């Protein structure tokens with residue numbers, strides 16, 4: 001599995017990220033998306049269809 005932020009191999013403790021730093025970067029991106037609503041331009045943006053994409057850690061990864 002590759003880190004979605006920097007494309008390096010992910011570390012188990014921080015999956016799907018390679019480090020806590022990348023996890024925070026992703027979280028930051030995520031929050032920025034929400035904060036953009038305050039601009040007023042995307043006030044009605046309630047379609048977060050991709051939200052649960054990274055919560056798919058139910059299966060065991062052999063690597």
Ligand SMILES: [Zn+2]
Nearest residue numbers: 003006018022
């Ligand atoms: Zn990374």
